[in-house]
Amino acid sequence: MNEVKQHKVKDIFVQGPIDPSFVGTSIAKHATRHDIGAHEIFLGQIRADGPVVTSSEAETRQPVTAIEYTAYREMALEAMTAIREEAFIRWPEMTCLHVHHSLGIIPVGQLCFMVFASSKHRRHAREAVAYVVDRIKSELPIFGKEIFADNTHQWKHNT
Amino acid sequence: MEVLLFGMIAEKADADRIQISATSLSELRTALTARIPDLDRMSYAIAVDRAVVLADRALNGTEEIAVLPPFAGG
Numbered sequence: 259m260n261e262v263k264q265h266k267v268k269d270i271f272v273q274g275p276i277d278p279s280f281v282g283t284s285i286a287k288h289a290t291r292h293d294i295g296a297h298e299i300f301l302g303q304i305r306a307d308g309p310v311v312t313s314s315e316a317e318t319r320q321p322v323t324a325i326e327y328t329a330y331r332e333m334a335l336e337a338m339t340a341i342r343e344e345a346f347i348r349w350p351e352m353t354c355l356h357v358h359h360s361l362g363i364i365p366v367g368q369l370c371f372m373v374f375a376s377s378k379h380r381r382h383a384r385e386a387v388a389y390v391v392d393r394i395k396s397e398l399p400i401f402g403k404e405i406f407a408d409n410t411h412q413w414k415h416n417t
Numbered sequence: 418m419e420v421l422l423f424g425m426i427a428e429k430a431d432a433d434r435i436q437i438s439a440t441s442l443s444e445l446r447t448a449l450t451a452r453i454p455d456l457d458r459m460s461y462a463i464a465v466d467r468a469v470v471l472a473d474r475a476l477n478g479t480e481e482i483a484v485l486p487p488f489a490g491g
Contacts, residue, residue, distance in 0.1 A: 302491050328423060329490075330423055330464070330467075330483055332467055333467040333468075333483065334490075336467050337467075359491075371490070371491050391491065394490055394491060395488070395490055396488065397488070398490045399423065399464070399483075399485050399488055400488060400489060400490030401424030401425075401488070401489055402489035403425075413424055413486065413487075413489070414489035416487065416488050416489050
C-alpha cells in the first residue's frame, strides 16, 4: 500500500465548453508513456431534450438550448480527490486519470464533461471510467440550469 | 454564521450567501425555511465543512455551511 501515489487536489473545472481538439491533444500527450496499452474516454454532451415534466406546461416546453453549470467548487474538488484516490487503489494498473467539467453556459451539442483513464490493459481503464463517471454524477455538488429557447429554465437533477 | 447557497436555492433566496445564527443543524433548518421561500418543498442537503451531514449536530459558528440542491453534474 505504500506505493499508492498521493494525489494532490487538482482543479477539474473549465470555463465554457470542452473543445474537441482538447480531447485530441490529451490523447497525444500520452504518446511518450510506453507502459500504456489502453485509453478509455467518456465525453458528456449537452442534449436538447429536457427531463420528463409532468405538469401541463410540459407540452409547451421548447428544447433545451444550453445548460448553465455552477458548482460548490471547494467541496467538489475535495470529493473528486477522494474518488480519484479510491479509483487508483481499486484499479492499480491505471496509469493516469484526467477529469474535466465545464462551468458557465454550455450550448446544446457542446462537450461539458470528460473522464479519461489510461492503463496497461483495457479492463482497468474501462471499469475505472464507468465508476468515476457515476460517482461524479452522484457526489459532486455541481448544479445545472437547463435553459429553454423561450428563455425559461428548469433545474437539472441527476437520477 | 454565513451560509452558502447554490443552484435553485440561491435563485429562490436571490442571494448566494446569507447570514443566519443557529447553534444546531435543526435550528439552522428552521431558520432557513423561514428565510427562503418554498424551501420546505425543495429537496436539499446541508454540507458542514464540505461534507453532507444528515443527523442533527451542534454548530459553533466557525463551520463552513452550505445548502445544496440536487446535484446535476455530467
